[in-house]
Amino acid sequence: MSALRFAWDEARGVARLLADTAQALLRARPPAAVVWAQAFDVGNRSVFFILVTLGFLGAILNFQTGFQAQRIFGDTSLIGAATLPILVRQLGPTLVGLMVAIRVGTGIAAEIGSMVVTEQVDALRMCGAGPVDYLVKPRVLAGLIAVPALWVIGTGAAWMAGLWVTHLAFQTNPATYVNLDLTRGADVAEGLFKAVVFGILIPVIAAHSGLQARGGSEGVGRATTQAVVSASLAVIVLDLLIGAVAFGLRGGAGA
Amino acid sequence: MIEFEDIHKAFGAQKVLDGVSLTVSQGRIVYIIGKSGAGKSVLVKHLVGLVRQDSGRIRFEGEDITHFTERDFFGLRRRCAMVFQHSTLFDSMTLVENVALPIRRHLGATQREALEQAREKLALVDMAALSDRLPAEVGDGLRKRVAIARALTLTPRYMVFDEPTTGLDPVNAVRVDRLIRDLSDRTGVTSVVVSHDLRSIFGVADRIVMLYQGRVLLDGTPAEFRTSHDPVVRQFVTGAVEGPMAL
Numbered sequence: 212m213s214a215l216r217f218a219w220d221e222a223r224g225v226a227r228l229l230a231d232t233a234q235a236l237l238r239a240r241p242p243a244a245v246v247w248a249q250a251f252d253v254g255n256r257s258v259f260f261i262l263v264t265l266g267f268l269g270a271i272l273n274f275q276t277g278f279q280a281q282r283i284f285g286d287t288s289l290i291g292a293a294t295l296p297i298l299v300r301q302l303g304p305t306l307v308g309l310m311v312a313i314r315v316g317t318g319i320a321a322e323i324g325s326m327v328v329t330e331q332v333d334a335l336r337m338c339g340a341g342p343v344d345y346l347v348k349p350r351v352l353a354g355l356i357a358v359p360a361l362w363v364i365g366t367g368a369a370w371m372a373g374l375w376v377t378h379l380a381f382q383t384n385p386a387t388y389v390n391l392d393l394t395r396g397a398d399v400a401e402g403l404f405k406a407v408v409f410g411i412l413i414p415v416i417a418a419h420s421g422l423q424a425r426g427g428s429e430g431v432g433r434a435t436t437q438a439v440v441s442a443s444l445a446v447i448v449l450d451l452l453i454g455a456v457a458f459g460l461r462g463g464a465g466a
Numbered sequence: 467m468i469e470f471e472d473i474h475k476a477f478g479a480q481k482v483l484d485g486v487s488l489t490v491s492q493g494r495i496v497y498i499i500g501k502s503g504a505g506k507s508v509l510v511k512h513l514v515g516l517v518r519q520d521s522g523r524i525r526f527e528g529e530d531i532t533h534f535t536e537r538d539f540f541g542l543r544r545r546c547a548m549v550f551q552h553s554t555l556f557d558s559m560t561l562v563e564n565v566a567l568p569i570r571r572h573l574g575a576t577q578r579e580a581l582e583q584a585r586e587k588l589a590l591v592d593m594a595a596l597s598d599r600l601p602a603e604v605g606d607g608l609r610k611r612v613a614i615a616r617a618l619t620l621t622p623r624y625m626v627f628d629e630p631t632t633g634l635d636p637v638n639a640v641r642v643d644r645l646i647r648d649l650s651d652r653t654g655v656t657s658v659v660v661s662h663d664l665r666s667i668f669g670v671a672d673r674i675v676m677l678y679q680g681r682v683l684l685d686g687t688p689a690e691f692r693t694s695h696d697p698v699v700r701q702f703v704t705g706a707v708e709g710p711m712a713l
Contacts, residue, residue, distance in 0.1 A: 329552055329554065330551070330554050331556060333511070333516045333548075333550065334550055334554035334555075335556075336515075336516065337547065337548050338567045338568040338571055338572070338616070339544075339567075339571030339572040
């Protein structure tokens with residue numbers, strides 16, 4: 212029961228911070244240079260991690276799909292066409308979201324948490340710069356730019372790794388593998404929408420955890436762990452919810 | 467004038483302030499003292515809205531600020547600045563950018579105007595030559611000096627100092643003491659100072675308020691404090707290990 216209560220309080224706190232951030236964005240935009248620097252930081256910190264992780268997972272997905280296809284149909288020519296929509300709308304945004312939550316969410320929570328416990332956030336407020344304006348807003352805009360870009364890079368890496376592994380394992384012709392016929396605009400829209408949502412929410416959740424830090428370094432550690440757990444859970448739950456809504460909007464699997 | 471009336475504050479089950487009332491007159495220097503964890507910093511942070519009371523009332527220059535919002539406190543923080551226990555300079559900004567921040571945010575100055583003014587403020591504390599350094603590149607004492615310069619940029623009428631001499635060498639500590647005294651004597655700034663430093667307390671304070679177990683134990687002049695027969699006050703003044711003051 213206490214875990215449910217905690218989750219509810221956490222969700223309310225994140226929702227409040229999200230609303231405050233939206234209001235702050237409507238009042239004034241942060242300097243473009245600050246946002247680009249943050250976006251570059253988010254992208255730079257995650258891109259290698261995402262290339263490696265998504266690359267391996269794309270290879271595994273395509274290998275296993277090809278293995279089953281060969282057993283059942285004796286034909287692997289449609290592997291690329293079949294796995295691309297899954298990567299675009301489902302695995303790409305979700306895995307990128309999880310990687311960003313781990314790699315960037317922890318950094319945001321630790322940085323803001325350290326500022327809280329060393330009273331730098333209080334000092335910011337005394338200087339007339341609220342933490343939402345000064346710390347959260349640029350990071351949310353940075354996430355909004357970087358996560359969709361990472362989704363494109365990660366999905367591309369996964370699919371290309373699949374091309375390589377299916378060619379090696381099943382001698383699938385690369386020209387046959389690169390087949391966009393089964394990928395619809397709706398798949399791209401769903402994947403992009405998820406990437407945008409995760410790009411906004413991960414920094415907000417991480418910043419919320421950082422702002423809740425109390426005590427010393429132990430409190431910063433707790434905030435960092437909390438950030439990665441909450442952001443990862445949010446990515447998984449929202450992935451399912453958005454996927455279900457998109458499925459309904461498309462009118463089922465056939466559309 | 468600042469008035470705290472029956473302030474109560476708890477963090478979870480831990481009661482920190484249990485009905486604290488005190489008044490700070492214009493232009494005076496009041497030291498808040500007490501053992502570590504007595505709630506001194508928590509009390510003074512109420513004044514600038516960094517901590518909100520569970521119950522009680524606070525008046526600032528006659529205005530009831532008890533239910534001020536964060537936006538209401540924005541204006542108050544122009545009139546009442548705070549120097550924190552740690553220098554709290556922002557690591558990613560140079561010293562001059564740190565001092566320029568409140569000028570930009572509170573006065574709406576452009577970056578160039580704010581930096582110009584900030585350089586002038588740093589020159590006043592002999593820090594002009596180091597203005598483009600990052601906080602990590604200078605020592606604790608210098609960081610504290612910059613933090614004080616930052617707090618004074620808006621020429622506030624009220625100052626809150628949270629352990630301003632902690633971690634400073636004796637020479638820099640005396641400089642800070644003199645600054646607090648000068649601000650009061652020359653410009654009529656009202657200061658509320660949290661400190662454990664007896665040399666500073668007896669050298670600068672107009673009045674001393676001692677907190678103990680969440681309440682005001684003693685509120686008087688330095689002379690009254692020195693001659694108090696209260697065993698807790700005596701233990702604090704003498705620094706005796708044995709006594710009624712628990713750990």
